[in-house]
Amino acid sequence: MASPDTARHPDLAGLEAGLDALDTVQVRRTPVRQVLLRKVLPPVTAVVLVLAVWKLLVVAGVTEDYKLPDPAAVWDSLRQLWLKGTLFDIIWTSVSRGLLGFAAALALGTPLGLLVARVPFVRAALGPVLSGLQSLPSVAWVPAAVIWLGITDAAMYAVILLGAVPSIANGLVSGIDQVPPLYLRAGRTLGATGARGARLVLLPAALPGYVAGLKQGWAFSWRSLMAAELIASSPDLGLGLGQYLENARTDSDMPGVLLGILLILFVGIAIDLAVFSPLERRVLRTRGLAA
Amino acid sequence: MAPATTTALAHAVRLDHVDKTFGRSGDGRPVLEDISLTVAPGEFVCLLGASGCGKSTLLNLVAGLDRPTGGRIDVPGGRPALMFQEHALFPWLTAGRNIELALRLRGVPRPARRTEAERLLDLVRLGGSYGKRVHELSGGMRQRVALARALAQDSRLLLMDEPFAALDAITRDVLHHELTRIWRETELSVLFVTHNVREAVRLGGRVVLLSSRPGRVVREWTVDLPQPRRIEDAAVAELSVEITEELRGEIRRHGKP
Secondary structure (H helix, E strand, O other), X not given: OOOHHHHHOOOHHHHHHHHHHHHOOOXXXXXXXXXXXXXXXXXXXXXXXXXXXXXXXXXXXXXXXXXXXXXXXXXXHHHHHHHHOOHHHHHHHHHHHXXXXXXXXXXXXXXXXXXXXXXXXXXXXXXXXXXXXXXXXXXXXXXXXXXXXXXXXXXXXXXXXXXXXXXXXXXXHHHHHOOOHHHHHHHHHHOOOHHHHHHHHHHHHHHHHHHHHHHHHHHHHHHHHHXXXXXXXXXXXXXXXXXXXXXXXXXXXXXXXXXXXXXXXXXXXXXXXXXXXXXXXXXXXXXXXXX | OOOHHHHHOOOOEEEEEEEEEOOHHHOOOEEEEEEEEEXXXXXXXXXXXXOOOOHXXXXXXXXXXXXXXXXXXXXXXXXXXXXXXXXXXXXXXXXXXXXXXXXXXXXXXXXXXXXXXXXXXXXXXXXXXXXXXXXXXXXXXXXXXXXXXXXXXXXXXXXXXXXOOOOOHHHHHHHHHHHHHHHHHHOOEEEEEEOOHHHHHHHXXXXXXXXXXXXXEEEEEEOOOXXXXXXXXXXXXXXXXXXXXXXXXXXXXXXXX
16 A cells, blocks of 8 residues: 555545544444333323222222223133134134235235336326325225125135225325435336336436335224124124124123224234334334434 | 546436426426436536425436436446435344345345455444344444445446435434445446435535426536545535525515416
């Protein structure tokens, strides 16, 4: 390194190293203890508090037992389902329907979103419809689906699709719309045009919006499915969570009703926590958009 | 060490009476008017002007991102590399992968990409940063990766659109030095747009002053100072004062009714 440059600037290499060291963002992993303290403790506390208040209301006798059963009675219903061996069957019937329906919604919503985002004619034609459909509760489709398809699995899937496809398509559209034009310009100067540009620049850049759409799409799938199962329940369909809840209502079995609600809530949260939140966090973290 | 192409080309880029008007059928006011400019192979030319002189428009035209309304632009070396004021690195890729993407689009086969990306990172003195994410790098480091990515295109012409404008003075100074070093090592032709007079004199072999609305070539200076210069050199300061005076006059013209 005896070039005239370094001879005239003996300090520059050191200066540069100093700048790099000073300005580099330090990325640290949070210790497990802190994760437990910050992420696990607060929700656990909240659940314990809700249970305590519930128990307190029961003990104080604010209302009749058949309206507000003891938490222990709900626990007992759960135990009985477990002992009968039907608990996982019930959950799996609904979850498998939900996941299958979601997969179909994904396969339909993604190309639809791409078309709407990239073809102006399609956007003008379908864009407003897609956003409008998002604010239509998918329960509203249940009567139509039942008349068209009968009380069948096909009706369930139809309702899931109508709920989830608009979310997924809209997520992709807004993901693509939010891609900074600078990335596309940079991509074009590097020679990424046409299909290569879409695959190597546009789609990866749109991923955060797309994943947000998937997350919402799952929530909509699950909600629509539960609504469909509640309204269109039939013995031929197999016992899912919605039917379980509906059966408990007709039997005036309040602990069963509460258990049904809690299980639906629990499954929805569990799948979000197990699949969609980690996916979203990963996408955002690699881009430096989340801590 | 000069590649054969460098000596074979008569010019790196040549603009002949280039006009640019936005809007349909050219009914808007012209942004660029009658620009004629030639950058010789291996030359470092700085384009200088106040706001509204159409500097960025001019670079877009040369880069082929937009078409001139009139005149001709000849870039014999193929698609030029372009560096922006913002680093424009892709945040879903690591520093090394950003460079590899440019290599891939250029048609470099997969096995050779990694080695070439490492070599380019070494060239901008970021040897250990292959696996770093964009958000983990400082502003100066990002611009160095962006420079490495631009160099990965292996173009004979590098266009730079105020690439250091958002950096602090000391980082900018270091990057001026790195750019001068790399320019001399690679014998690239550079067309560098800036509104910073000192920066233009520090870097350029030639400084071209553009007027505003429409952008026209007002005057040009040949900078006969040996490289590497420093931004605080007395000779750099002296010429900067002269050019700044001219630039002020150019801006003042717009304040008159």
